[in-house]
Amino acid sequence: MANPAENTLSEVLAAYAFAGEVVGAARFGQGHINDTFCVYTQTAEGDCVRYILQRMSAAAFKHPDQLMQNIVGVTDYLRDLIEKDGGDAARETMTVLRTKNGAAYFTDSEGGAWRVYPFVENTLCLQKAETPELFYASAKAFGNFQRMLKDYPADTLFETIEKFHDTENRLANFEKALAADKLGRAKDCAPEIAFVKAHAADCSVALEALRAGRLPLRVTHNDTKLNNILIDKDTGEGICVIDLDTVMPGLSINDFGDSIRFGANHSAEDERDLSKVNFDLPLFDIYTKGFLEGAAGTLTDAEKEYLPWGAKLMTLECGIRFLTDYLEGDTYFKIHRDGQNLDRCRTQFKLVRDMEARWDEMAAVVKKYS
Numbered sequence: 457m458a459n460p461a462e463n464t465l466s467e468v469l470a471a472y473a474f475a476g477e478v479v480g481a482a483r484f485g486q487g488h489i490n491d492t493f494c495v496y497t498q499t500a501e502g503d504c505v506r507y508i509l510q511r512m513s514a515a516a517f518k519h520p521d522q523l524m525q526n527i528v529g530v531t532d533y534l535r536d537l538i539e540k541d542g543g544d545a546a547r548e549t550m551t552v553l554r555t556k557n558g559a560a561y562f563t564d565s566e567g568g569a570w571r572v573y574p575f576v577e578n579t580l581c582l583q584k585a586e587t588p589e590l591f592y593a594s595a596k597a598f599g600n601f602q603r604m605l606k607d608y609p610a611d612t613l614f615e616t617i618e619k620f621h622d623t624e625n626r627l628a629n630f631e632k633a634l635a636a637d638k639l640g641r642a643k644d645c646a647p648e649i650a651f652v653k654a655h656a657a658d659c660s661v662a663l664e665a666l667r668a669g670r671l672p673l674r675v676t677h678n679d680t681k682l683n684n685i686l687i688d689k690d691t692g693e694g695i696c697v698i699d700l701d702t703v704m705p706g707l708s709i710n711d712f713g714d715s716i717r718f719g720a721n722h723s724a725e726d727e728r729d730l731s732k733v734n735f736d737l738p739l740f741d742i743y744t745k746g747f748l749e750g751a752a753g754t755l756t757d758a759e760k761e762y763l764p765w766g767a768k769l770m771t772l773e774c775g776i777r778f779l780t781d782y783l784e785g786d787t788y789f790k791i792h793r794d795g796q797n798l799d800r801c802r803t804q805f806k807l808v809r810d811m812e813a814r815w816d817e818m819a820a821v822v823k824k825y826s
């Protein structure tokens with residue numbers, strides 16, 4: 457387990473020249489991966505200026521230097537596009553705040569890698585789709601993100617997490633964790649293990665299409681859950697895509713699918729009462745509409761046809777990842793209670809079952825907007 461991020465907070469804060477004097481820092485947000493803090497500063501004029509300070513997860517990211525090169529490259533590129541388009545780049549993309557030494561990140565005395573972004577104020581970050589309109593707004597913004605990066609030089613991006621959405625590899629890792637069963641937890645999750653085994657062939661569907669040249673590799677976000685987008689409080693529009701740690705070559709259907717996985721239902725990702733976990737077709741409908749509008753003609757016919765697969769595979773894969781982490785002792789996803797990763801896995805598999813039951817309707821929705 458990594459040391460608590462609080463250990464080195466003061467040396468990290470000292471490495472940055474903030475707009476004002478630091479008056480406090482507190483844990484912030486509900487991400488599963490990084491240690492995120494909000495830093496509160498006060499300027500000489502008495503204004504409060506906030507920042508997001510993060511220690512990047514050492515379990516997830518082996519090369520923070522490469523990761524930050526990706527983020528600086530992508531945000532610089534987006535900033536240019538937004539400015540050319542007359543937009544407000546400081547709100548519509550993230551900005552990496554340099555350290556006093558001009559570096560994109562800071563390494564503390566324990567080896568932890570940290571970075572700072574100005575806080576994008578007057579925004580909402582949602583943990584679930586509170587209204588269909590807000591979900592639609594997120595869809596447009598993620599679709600637009602795809603469009604804006606369509607000409608980004610993919611070969612300049614590092615693979616920050618190897619085989620991130622390689623579902624076949626996720627399955628293989630699950631099998632290894634199950635064979636090792638190092639904490640003796642497999643006995644608690646026989647139905648979930650059986651579910652994975654019954655879905656083993658599905659894990660190859662998107663990869664087969666990629667290998668066959670039916671689906672193109674693009675620059676994608678790869679972690680498009682609803683709490684990775686900031687929505688303008690005044691306009692209700694999705695304005696800023698955040699959590700760019702996994703921007704790298706990938707499949708557009710996965711960006712679509714991961715948003716559906718997280719947002720097209722009315723329950724929390726770790727809901728224990730599975731009767732409350734139901735795939736919501738109207739939310740799928742509105743997201744599809746928004747994503748395709750935002751992507752504005754970027755996607756091929758084959759990509760559109762595979763969108764339901766994106767939804768099912770991202771949900772299945774995420775469930776497999778939660779189950780693998782549960783079997784391995786919760787070393788990757790942050791947990792706040794025992795069994796939380798198994799609970800998360802169960803919601804994902806319930807959603808996969810729902811999608812399977814509504815497969816033809818999902819295909820019809822996509823067709824309607826294609």
Ligand code: ADP
Pocket residue numbers: 484485486487488489490491492508550573574575576577581683684686698699700701
């Ligand atoms: P993780 O990888 O752990 O999910 P994120 O980069 O998504 O970390 O950040 C966690 C949370 O912090 C987000 O869900 C959001 O609430 C908040 N956040 C991150 N960056 C910003 C920002 N620039 N402005 C405002 N809030 C932010």
Ligand code: GN1
Pocket residue numbers: 486487488489490516678679681684699701702714725774
């Ligand atoms: C993680 O970082 P966060 O909390 O936005 C994970 C995603 C999972 C998601 C499940 C880098 O997203 O892949 O889909 O949890 N991010 C990484 O909620 O592994």
Ligand code: MG
Pocket residue numbers: 487488683684699
């Ligand atoms: Mg996040």
